[in-house]
Amino acid sequence: MRNKQHMLNEIRAAEFACLELRLFLDTHPDDARAMEDYNICACRLRQLMDDYSCKYGPLLGNGLQPAGECRTWAKSPWPWEM
Amino acid sequence: MWIYEKKLQFPVRIRKPDLRMAKALLAQYGGPDSELAAGIRYLNQRYSMPNDACKSILTDIGTEEPVPHYCRGNKGGKTGYYSASIPNKPYRQ
Numbered sequence: 001m002r003n004k005q006h007m008l009n010e011i012r013a014a015e016f017a018c019l020e021l022r023l024f025l026d027t028h029p030d031d032a033r034a035m036e037d038y039n040i041c042a043c044r045l046r047q048l049m050d051d052y053s054c055k056y057g058p059l060l061g062n063g064l065q066p067a068g069e070c071r072t073w074a075k076s077p078w079p080w081e082m
Numbered sequence: 083m084w085i086y087e088k089k090l091q092f093p094v095r096i097r098k099p100d101l102r103m104a105k106a107l108l109a110q111y112g113g114p115d116s117e118l119a120a121g122i123r124y125l126n127q128r129y130s131m132p133n134d135a136c137k138s139i140l141t142d143i144g145t146e147e148p149v150p151h152y153c154r155g156n157k158g159g160k161t162g163y164y165s166a167s168i169p170n171k172p173y174r175q
Contacts, residue, residue, distance in 0.1 A: 008089055015091070060087055061088065073088075076088070079089050
């Protein structure tokens with residue numbers, strides 16, 4: 001369980017970095033360094049989310065991640081129930 | 083246009099539901115100056131913006147505004163307890 005939370009926290013951190021860089025790039029679209037950082041964070045986020053969903057089931061229900069084996073979307077716990 | 087993830091942006095666990103604090107936060111939750119109302123305003127304002135940067139940033143922050151809404155409303159946060167759909171037992175660490 002600790003590992004699951006740890007993985008989620010890593011995802012949160014990467015996602016937060018992506019969001020903030022995204023906002024910066026809205027107003028600084030030509031900033032090459034920010035764009036590079038964004039791409040690095042985006043790559044990392046994707047890797048982290050893939051690792052997590054392979055192990056604990058999907059975080060996205062819109063078809064971007066496979067549905068997993070035994071749990072269905074509706075039956076897996078909601079974030080505030082974990 | 084929007085999708086959701088089955089995780090919270092920031093982990094919060096309810097240890098002790100607090101109905102009084104939840105009541106105090108009600109206006110912030112759904113009132114005229116709430117994050118929810120602000121988010122909708124941003125998403126409407128973005129259409130009349132003169133340039134790409136403004137359109138883009140208003141779309142992005144308009145999307146982000148409801149985030150605390152879900153954190154507070156669905157989970158109650160550490161201090162608030164609002165939604166009737168929350169099981170009526172405190173969460174344990």
